[in-house]
Amino acid sequence: MSGRKPKVHEEEHENHERWAVSYADMMTVLVGLFIVMYAMSQVDQTKFEALAGSLAAGFGNASPTVLTGASGIMKDAGAVPASIKPAGETNPIAPAAELTEDAQNLVDARAELARLEAMRDQIEANLVAAGVGQQVSYGIDSRGLIVGLIANDFFFETGSAVLKPAAQTVLNATGPAISSIPDEISVEGHADAIPISGRYPTNWELSADRATQVLRHLVEVDGIAGSRISAVSFGDARPLTSTDGSDSLAINRRVDLVIRSPLAEPVRALLPIVIAANEG
Incomplete structure (x- = not known):
């Protein structure tokens, strides 16, 4: 028994790369946030026009046709008369209520x-x-x-x-x-x-x-x-x-x-x- 060597416990090495896990988690969250923000910034033009049409009908304008040569608001989406399109405007869609007000004026x-x-x-x-x-x-x-x-x-x-x-x-x-x-x-x-x-x-x-x-x-x-x-x-x-x-x-x-x-x-x-x- 006296000749047996005592056990030596080796000291555990510290992991100096644990920060990378937290960093990766943070980057994943940021990427997800940017994706959500980008998705929210994209307007569904078809749904927007349908909503504008329903609002106009609710306020007494049964046929809010605002498109040149169109018989309804859902045809040829995105086209508006040049006379009512502001200079430099990139969004070709104008709210139907605004167009109706200008025409009434x-x-x-x-x-x-x-x-x-x-x-x-x-x-x-x-x-x-x-x-x-x-x-x-x-x-x-x-x-x-x-x-x-x-x-x-x-x-x-x-x-x-x-x-x-x-x-x-x-x-x-x-x-x-x-x-x-x-x-x-x-x-x-x-x-x-x-x-x-x-x-x-x-x-x-x-x-x-x-x-x-x-x-x-x-x-x-x-x-x-x-x-x-x-x-x-x-x-x-x-x-x-x-x-x-x-x-x-x-x-x-x-x-x-x-x-x-x-x-x-x-x-x-x-x-x-x-x-x-x-x-x-």
Whole structure:
């Protein structure tokens, strides 16, 4: 027994490569995450169009056809009219609800233009019947209908805000055409660039007084509701022409009746486009 050698326990070697297992697990998880994210980023166009169609039908648009030459939304997926495709847009699909809204805005703008033109024609007919048909100018922009009263000594004396009898005739012929409508009216006073002297310190006060006198006549004589009319002065800050001469100065001395359209701004913004299309 004394000659037997004692057992020697060898020390276990430490595994210095265990980190590789954890690293491999982490890389596997990251790869899986990227795969999931990539899969989520891919839109199934067919399913998207089917969803858009069902939503449009639910909101009352039974046939939301938005594709050129297509009889339904599921035909020729991905094609849209060039006029509604934004520049640089890579996704060829536009939501059906957005297209429907744009089309409705265009329809509303055309109807509003027809209404404003009818109002203009009625005012012009009243003025012609009163013998003052050549004393007013007309315009339509994104604000609405503009009836321009050019102050070339026909409406006011130079440097005065007192309405002349001829001006009262024009307002009395205009009032009945706009007294029954719900639109708000802005009376805008303008002046030429010649410095004023006398009663008014500047052209601001002169044009403000002229606009106020027109407003008072429309309210007190012609029955326009005071709750929907206002007066504003622009002095000589917004001339119609910058050329010299008596005629140019007379054009800039004016009072504008702006009959404001009650429609939403996206619809009103289309009015100049519709006008240009009609004239073209």
